[in-house]
Amino acid sequence: MTEQLNAWDRVQLARNAARPHALDYINELVKDFVELHGDRLFGDDHALIGGIGDFRGRTVVVLGHQKGANTRENIDRNFGMPRPEGYRKALRLIRQAEKFNLPVLTFIDTPAADPGLGSEERGQGNAIAENLIAMAAMRVPAIATVVGEGGSGGALAISIADRILMLENAIYAVASPEACATILWKDAAQAPAAAEILRITAHDLHGFGIADEVIPEPVAAHLQPSATIQRAGDAIERHLRDVEQTIATMGIDTLVATRYAKYRGIGRWVDNGETILRNGTVTNAPNGTEHVTSMQHSGSR
């Protein structure tokens, strides 16, 4: 429906305040959801929520960035920018998921990790990093869905998963278009150009092999939230079943090794003059011959 939109159009849609946020997905898709609070260390972060509930017949642990629908809510939610205690709550719930062998579903929607003084004091970097390693090694299935704004490390911190799904108008970027424009052109107003050049749309990410599926929005999500959420739920369920099938037939070790191989394989570089594309797909070498590089190191565990 929105195929003709440019990157900046999609940035606007991804940020639309009326767009369904994590709790909208959770309330519609997760039965008897109980939100669980706190990192048991310092605080309870309202920008990163988590809990437990029933997703289509199985108990799951759910994590999500939560933006507000209005200013008052956004202040309470810190505009969806988690502080270290948010990531540490997520880590606690990931450990709980592992303990009880529950799949993890995450809903990604954040402009960035909080850049405040308190967050620095309490180790924002450490908190994100601990989540990355925990999710990379967790022995339960995980499906991450980018439902709005996938902002840099703040988004990455709860999106290490066996599948990364993206809503059609969601974005996922190494830096906000505004920040990128400031760096490249010393001018935040160049954000639309930066959005284009950064290749941050769902279709771009799918093309790069980073997103596993683009979930089409009936129209833009905020115009038909319920239909969008159900489509997302169907996609999540389909991928979760697929991952559960992998565990049933090949075991959890295979799943964890496959997850690692995926991340191990991300990146493109040239070695001895040849373009190497990991992920097992094909690229065009500078000398004009197509080739696939062997993945001798991938999944070497």
Add this chain to the structure above:
Amino acid sequence: MTEQLNAWDRVQLARNAARPHALDYINELVKDFVELHGDRLFGDDHALIGGIGDFRGRTVVVLGHQKGANTRENIDRNFGMPRPEGYRKALRLIRQAEKFNLPVLTFIDTPAADPGLGSEERGQGNAIAENLIAMAAMRVPAIATVVGEGGSGGALAISIADRILMLENAIYAVASPEACATILWKDAAQAPAAAEILRITAHDLHGFGIADEVIPEPVAAHLQPSATIQRAGDAIERHLRDVEQTIATMGIDTLVATRYAKYRGIGRWVDNGETILRNGTVTNAPNGTEHVTSMQHSGSR
């Protein structure tokens, strides 16, 4: 040398500012000690120190409460009263010990866990509790030595171990004699009487089967610190070798099960009119017949 001292005398000795503190033991017993700092969450607690070094030919992780020798030091060390970040640093280093299969040595010397506002805000109770469960289940040997004041939960939090050793003039109590006197007689000045009634000396604890060995002090420790420290080192080494022997012959699972059985067995109660003494020792039942209760639940893992 100090056998004729009463409990209050020993409390005074245990608290003597000149008595060797944790770092004195570490510096004399642990070669190439590197102090490691921080809980990676909030702060670095100077009242609970930790690090890694060489104890008589093997790498060990060391933890200890650290009091100061004077007022300036005591302010820096918070009088040896750890805050939650101290216990969380300890937990981090315990995990590190497990990761690298290193024994844990702890030196106990604290009046109590810090009772300040900040410590409450950051979950003093949670922090201590997390250490208790981690140390109960840790898959490495641990020797705890009470070198001075073993103050309540603040001491317990780093003293779950395969062996608990006590210096002859060390004490270990559920509450300080002053606090106990305040509760019992509304009068902190009754502390000497409380010290007596609470049975907090090394010999008492050994008699109860809670301390595994009383390490004699040549004279009071602060008069011959080096000789005292070496004696403690010898006792620690002897027990550590013994525990290592258990692992070598029976495996680490047996060690962890034995540690659990020890704590599982602590407590005395009456069931159906009969006095039951856990710990495998004998007691006198009210009906006048001696008996040992079977420990059907101990080490049931």
Add this chain to the structure above:
Amino acid sequence: MRELFRRQPKFSPTAPGDETRSIPDDLWIKCPKCNELQYSKDAERNLYVCPRCGHHARLSAAQRIDTLVDEGTFIEYDAGLTQSDPLEFVANGEAYRAKAASAGRKTHTNDALVCGTASICGQPVSLAVTEFGFMGASMGSVYGEKLVRAIERAIEGRLGLVTVSSSGGARMHESMFSLMQMAKTTAALAHLGDARLPHLSLLTDPCFGGVTASYATVADVIVAEPGAIIGFAGPRVIEQVTRQKLPEGFQTAEFLLEHGMIDLVVPRAQLPERIGTLLRHFAVQPEPAKSDDADITRSAEPAEALHD
């Protein structure tokens, strides 16, 4: 205040004296927070929550069990355990044994923890509930042993564990045996965790000292009642040591929630449904070999139990 709430509970724990007192239905009960008056009968119907200000009054173990579990499902275990007095403790001319016996007569329990099995919203659980009226629910050897047996009962029966805790601190009269119950009970929870069984901990007013620094905060989900005062060090100790006045709302359940220490603050009336839902989410299927033993009420010999 607490005394006024006492009544003949539907579940009656066994006690040394086994005396029963009849309490008239038309007794007035005054809310300690807002002074609202209500009939004891109304108070019971309101679960001892003040209809005006929402103050959650303290409950006896029996009242707690009545308000939490499915009616008629509680079976008590280990009711016969009592104190052994290893220190032969006497202070101010009062012997520990005498003090405990008196507390037992008052509360109709042998010690500060009542344990058993029950179901909550249909979910079978191993349950441990403190009796604050018994020496401030201080954790001594009996408390520790009964709790560990409740944990073992959970593991053997593949049950979730629900603990309901309030406590004033350590059982001074048992000295180090009391302190060591922190280690003993928490260590047992490691086995519950290995068995992948959930521990849901409900903290109620007031909860301090060794209990909050041991098993009660080592839980998969920690729930507290609104307004409950919970902490490690007691407010008076903190004020004494720091010479600071404590801020308004310090150490309340809501304060702990904000500081990330607990998962949920749940009003008393919603506790069964909420805990039942959590138990259902965490429910681990019985191990294949034991699947026919899932009806826990038949799985072991209960201690004496009384239903109304």
Add this chain to the structure above:
Amino acid sequence: MRELFRRQPKFSPTAPGDETRSIPDDLWIKCPKCNELQYSKDAERNLYVCPRCGHHARLSAAQRIDTLVDEGTFIEYDAGLTQSDPLEFVANGEAYRAKAASAGRKTHTNDALVCGTASICGQPVSLAVTEFGFMGASMGSVYGEKLVRAIERAIEGRLGLVTVSSSGGARMHESMFSLMQMAKTTAALAHLGDARLPHLSLLTDPCFGGVTASYATVADVIVAEPGAIIGFAGPRVIEQVTRQKLPEGFQTAEFLLEHGMIDLVVPRAQLPERIGTLLRHFAVQPEPAKSDDADITRSAEPAEALHD
């Protein structure tokens, strides 16, 4: 300032151009903190630490390696990896490829990370060192791949891993491929941990963004140089967002130590001894089957390496 420090290192990493510049010995170097002047020769002898105020100047990868490892032990690997430019990135009329090539000529490296094996105080290690002069040591695909290979080299050779990091942030020009290197490198460390091999992370000035939020803070021991500025968000971003002036000493190594985020602050001159001691403590005995391969300098085909 950094440019002034450049010299012909004892270890010379291979670079595209392979041009060498000779720097006169009598060049003056000014301390950016206290303006103290010293001869470049003296500066080298002082490890580029100001003798007056102790300021630790930034080092090139080559200088870092020279000041950290046992002389003549460094062997570089994977020097041939360069950028693939998956986005065909052009901004302000400047192509990513051209920018990288220019950085390569300037720094004598092909990207912002130099990897290899070496020994530190006799302890063999797999080593990864950032080159801040190469596009601010931003983490792109080459950086990530080289680091993961260094981790794999550690696992294969049963070596400790030492990373030395400074970074200005993400490699914008590789967009999401850059962000994903955070996940890739950190995930690889899970395997190092499973192999019970230590990761010692040295943070140097300046260290920000994705690097501090990934592999560099997932370490068994984190060390920083005195005065190094380290954080997640850059000081300017924080001031912009919060409209607050940052307190004195914010985000310094000493600040991080106080806030529990790092283990040690170690002056440059003491780094080899301290890291060597830590490696010795953590040293895991080679696995029995591999114990004869412990001499890592012979265990695989090194890439081109130059010693002086």
